[in-house]
Amino acid sequence: MGVDRTAPDSAMLSWMPVAAMAVVAAVDVLAGPGVGFLPLVSLGPAFSGLVGGWRRTALIGSVALVLCVGLGLYDGLFEERRGFTAMVSVAGVTGAGIAATVMRSRREAELASVRSIAEVAQRVLLRPVPRTAGPLRVAVSYTSAVAEARIGGDLYEVVASPHGIRVIVGDVQGKGLAAVETAAVVLGAFREAAHDEADLVGLGERVERSVARELEGEKFVTAVLAQIGSDGGVVFLNYGHPAPMVVRQDGTVDFPQPAVYALPLGLGAHGTEGPKPYRVDFTPGEQLLLYTDGVTEARDAGGSFYPLGERTDLLREPDAQRALQAVREDLVRHAAGPLHDDAAMLLLRYHGHGEGKSVPIA
Known part of the structure; x- marks a missing residue:
């Protein structure tokens, strides 16, 4: 009997946005404000847009914005434009991710409809x-x-x-x-x-x-x-x-x-x-x-x-x-x-x- 790897793979993909933001936050804290890792927080909503629904992408995006504000204050980046630029980057990627998930959901619904029609055609033909x-x-x-x-x-x-x-x-x-x-x-x-x-x-x-x-x-x-x-x-x-x-x-x-x-x-x-x-x-x-x-x-x-x-x-x-x-x-x-x-x-x-x-x- 074969091993079903679908569930472990799905779990790994679902945790990828959280893991990406956690890694970026840890590296940013250790490296300090001079390196400029903060915009990479947008990897969280970007990954979520690939594998999750629009609600989850919006949630991950909100967490990413909060994390961006916290790290920006910690690094003192809001005294200059870098902090605001990072926030705009995270918000933009979150918006694009939500749009992508909505489009993907529609395509999946259309594909499911086509497959059901094909199954009926199979039974008839x-x-x-x-x-x-x-x-x-x-x-x-x-x-x-x-x-x-x-x-x-x-x-x-x-x-x-x-x-x-x-x-x-x-x-x-x-x-x-x-x-x-x-x-x-x-x-x-x-x-x-x-x-x-x-x-x-x-x-x-x-x-x-x-x-x-x-x-x-x-x-x-x-x-x-x-x-x-x-x-x-x-x-x-x-x-x-x-x-x-x-x-x-x-x-x-x-x-x-x-x-x-x-x-x-x-x-x-x-x-x-x-x-x-x-x-x-x-x-x-x-x-x-x-x-x-x-x-x-x-x-x-x-x-x-x-x-x-x-x-x-x-x-x-x-x-x-x-x-x-x-x-x-x-x-x-x-x-x-x-x-x-x-x-x-x-x-x-x-x-x-x-x-x-x-x-x-x-």
């Missing part, structure tokens, strides 16, 4: 996936490359439709709000078509048309669609996306590739043929991991990509969400710092109908 869907146990992980952001250009969804469990994981070209907007278009089209379209190809075509209407120029979305039925298999439709990872019961790993890779979503207007569905065995006791290239293209300090296929031991954890969290933590350790691209992972465990046992991995 990337709503929580169901923990169970038919015979599947589901877990998801999302790491945004943008500091303080909860969502970005990666997307995922799981829909239990009359035609089977349908899944999408995708990656929008670019970053920022434009990528989030495109992700919303893809997810909206997928959620609607997943219930209506009888086959996976028709579902993909519906999503393709929706994306083509919204995107301009050479923008695109890589994606993989999957359908898990009751026949012991999973059907994929791959739009230029990294191949999914299937972990077999004996611990072996497959990355099933399509016979021919198709263009990403949004580029279908170029007249090329769309992706062909391909089927892979997927039976109870096995796991399916869909992910974006932010996972496999994360580099360590030496420039090596993240070896996802060598990390299946992390998926031995019986709880699917904790297993995926272990992979995410290992990915962040591999990158040794913030990721340079969004990284989404969706883990599906096939337990079979009515089964709740853990997944055996050799």
Whole structure:
């Protein structure tokens, strides 16, 4: 368990203005009036303006003025202009500190409002996936490359439709709000078509048309669609996306590739043929991991990509969400710092109908 250093750091910063004034007062008394340390009393309200509220800054400023008067009288500085100059300096810094704290408080309030809006947008766009869907146990992980952001250009969804469990994981070209907007278009089209379209190809075509209407120029979305039925298999439709990872019961790993890779979503207007569905065995006791290239293209300090296929031991954890969290933590350790691209992972465990046992991995 990590050590929380936030409280000690906050306490140290809160005492810094008092400590600064105490040091200045002690040095001024010891050095005498000839050195001219008195204006440095303004360090108290200056530090307070950086870390405290406006009331505390005003209080520290008042204490600094009283201290300035006391030291000025002690040093005999009011017989000349130096004492009054020091008081003006302290008053000016206090006023500037109060103004700074008021502005900072307003910015913090605005940031809190923006964050709350972002959290609502996250719940609407990337709503929580169901923990169970038919015979599947589901877990998801999302790491945004943008500091303080909860969502970005990666997307995922799981829909239990009359035609089977349908899944999408995708990656929008670019970053920022434009990528989030495109992700919303893809997810909206997928959620609607997943219930209506009888086959996976028709579902993909519906999503393709929706994306083509919204995107301009050479923008695109890589994606993989999957359908898990009751026949012991999973059907994929791959739009230029990294191949999914299937972990077999004996611990072996497959990355099933399509016979021919198709263009990403949004580029279908170029007249090329769309992706062909391909089927892979997927039976109870096995796991399916869909992910974006932010996972496999994360580099360590030496420039090596993240070896996802060598990390299946992390998926031995019986709880699917904790297993995926272990992979995410290992990915962040591999990158040794913030990721340079969004990284989404969706883990599906096939337990079979009515089964709740853990997944055996050799």
